[in-house]
Amino acid sequence: MKDRRERVDISKVDDELTRRDLLRRAALGGIILVYGGMGAKTAVAGVPKYRHRELAGTLRIIQWSHFVPAYDKWFDDIYVKRWGRANDTEVRVDHVNLAELPSRAASEVASQSGHDLFQFLSPPSAYEDRVIALNDVVQQVEKKVGKMARVGRKSTYNPRTKKYFGFADNYAPDPVHYRADLWGEVGLRPTTWDNVLRAAPRLKAMGNPIGIGMSNELDSNMALIALLQCFGAYIQTPDAHLAIKSKGTRDALNFMRDLYRRGMTSEVFAWTASSNNDAFLAGRLSLALNAISIARSAEQRNLRFNRDIRLAPIPDGPGPRMGLEHVMGVYVIWKFAQNKRAAKKFLVDIGTQYTGHFLNSYFYNFPAFPGSVKNIPARLRKNTSYPNEVPGRYPILDQISKKWTTNVGHPGYSNAAIDEVFSKFLIPQMFARVARGDMSADEAMRAAHREMTPIFKKWRARKKI
Amino acid sequence: MRRRDSVTTYAIVVPFAIVLAFPFYWMLMTALRSDNDLYDLQQVPYKFNADSPTSANFRFLFEETDYRQWLENTAIVGVAVVMITLLLAVPAAYALARLSGSWGQSLGVGIFLVYLVPPTLLFLPLSRVIAELHLNDRLWSLILVYPSFTVPFSIWLLMGFFKTIPPELEDAALVDGASRLGALARVVFPLSIPGILTVVIFSFSLVVNEFVYAITFISTSDAKTISAGVPTELIRGDVFYWGALMAATLIPAIPLALLYNLFLDRFIAGFTGGAFR
Secondary structure (H helix, E strand, O other): OOOHHHHOOHHHHHHHOOHHHHHHHHHHHHHHHHHHHHHOOOOOOOOOOOOOOOOOEEEEEEEEOOOOHHHHHHHHHHHHHHHHHHOOEEEEEEEEOHHHHHHHHHHHHHHOOOOOEEEEOOOOHHHHHHEOOOHHHHHHHHHHHOOOOHHHHHHHEEOOOOEEOOEEEEEEEOOEEEEHHHHHHHOOOOOEHHHHHHHHHHHHHOOOOEEOOOOOOHHHHHHHHHHHHHOOOOOEOOOOOEOOOOHHHHHHHHHHHHHHHHHOOHHHHHOOOOHHHHHHHOOOOOEEEOOOHHHHHHHHOOOOOHHHEEEEOOOEOOOOOOEEEEEEEEEEEEOOOOOHHHHHHHHHHHHHOOHHHHHHOOOOOEEOOHHHOOOHHHHHHOOOOOOOOOOOOOOHHHHHHHHOEEOOOOOOOOOHHHHHHHHOOHHHHHHHHHHOOOOOHHHHHHHHHHHHHHHHHHHHHOOOO | OHHHHHHHHHHHHHHHHHHHHHHHHHHHHHHOOOHHHHOOOOOOOOOOOOOOOOOHHHHHHHHHOOHHHHHHHHHHHHHHHHHHHHHHHHHHHHHHHHHOHHHHHHHHHHHHHHHOOOHHHHHHHHHHHHHHOOOOOOHHHHHHHOHHHHHHHHHHHHHHHHHOOOHHHHHHHHHOOOOHHHHHHHHHHHHOHHHHHHHHHHHHHHHHHOOHHHHHHOOOHHHOOHHHHHHHHHEEOOEEOHHHHHHHHHHHHHHHHHHHHHOHHHHHHHHHOOOOO
């Protein structure tokens, strides 16, 4: 009996493995290697995603890509990792561009899946039915560090349902940025809106107009609602009744029309959220309302006029001097969240000890619970490691946050109707109509009232206001 | 006479060329300029000033962000979607063009109408589908969804193209003993290369450009494609990293532009193939 192995002709085997076969097998192997990861987290199964499988749970967080990249690095790589180790939880943080937060939230709600903690940058009152109440979290934090700041409470609490629909961990004050060198030439300071109006023509003639947006974007919304307040005008009453039709609104609209004609340019009607930053940093603007991102960017780039940038409170007007927060960091826990327990614990911890967040955001994130950061004024007086920081620039933020910062919807709460008015940009549209000359102040005010009435009606019918 | 013709041609073509090339030039200039140069209105924007040109924006892109990973993800999704599109669209278009008589045309139009439904309407219901399939944060979510708009358009495009190929050629192959599939593979496909190439380039470009689904279905940074990763990492709050943004858009734009140019004649043939039938 012949050994079967003897029959194998080695040369034949070589012949059978043609170059084409080799390539085909290599390609097949490659495909299996690359797409074999179908069952893994991403198509290319490389580094395992869950490196801490021994941990008891996973907490998924989504929040904006912070203006200060170093803050995200600190938050993702140090803070949450330390918290995760201490709480036996793997924390995964995803970031999204500020403008994409609403669509991301809508998609998570539609699919009933996503992150355990979702951070909005304005009070998401319209989602009240989709999220769990966080009254217990707020109570726990208040027990440890004292009361939440009024701006935080009024942005996240619904007095009608007695529910904290969100947890405010921070807010950014919204100071006036102005160029002291340019205003010095005019011989005025933007302490009052009247001064702004008086200085505007000369500043514009110098090539440095005033920069207050009147377009469908966040900064315009904030600046113009603050302007309304300074003229004693409000969107709603303290008990959530529409109040836009008022003498104060008419005066504010007329004021803005005059300011636009005398000291601004038409580009403000097409601005995006970055436009006032860009124009200010390019040396074009003499004044803008914004969070400290303008000042910090000027420092980072060491612009020639960096030292001439000043921060100031909202100018005084005929009404009470009252500005707004610029962004309000509000975490919510969806009803479908997988790890509600860990999410709540995370919020309690973040709300209780906010010093790291305050410092690593370079004073951008102010604590919603003032007691969670000790001695804020002294910290603001100290220099940070931020490049080219101008000493003495930031202590004013303490006063601005305490005295001149309130919530959107003041003197009422940031309720669902306010949320809708805000996200539909009805206030900037009202101002733009008058400034462009499309409508008189009275007509624009009445039009805004007509647009807002069904919104308030709808949310009242839903028993949310 | 010839000189006058050529002057006329250039007079028409040069302004077009300038307008079309300008975005690339602007991207390149911005990508190579420092922030200080970029934001200084006293400087001439069409030449390098101060501390420019600089590679800082490119270094930032590759060293401080997951850009390399986004490029890889985009390529994976692009190739997979193109393959799926070809696999579905070519036989479907052929069947509609040849086999289904007058129904084919109406059905083709119906399929094309699906393409017109915007992603801004579809992303909410589709998020539910993706969640049910547990595909969130995976490239497979995009590989599954993107053919929903590449396939209808490609079918419509290829239908027109297949109609320009005389059926007599296939009949001849059938008479010679080829099967329907054989005729398709040996006669129709080789003649359809311009159309297929158009579908390849078009589908790949759509995948690279798509934003709504990419930002909705994927939130982890290392699973993002370029169109979702770039605005997330390079637009921080109200601060745009213009230099890095331009570098990030320039890098994928160049190979795509070269690809278009390389196959320009076939691409035009692909698009105009069914225009006169």
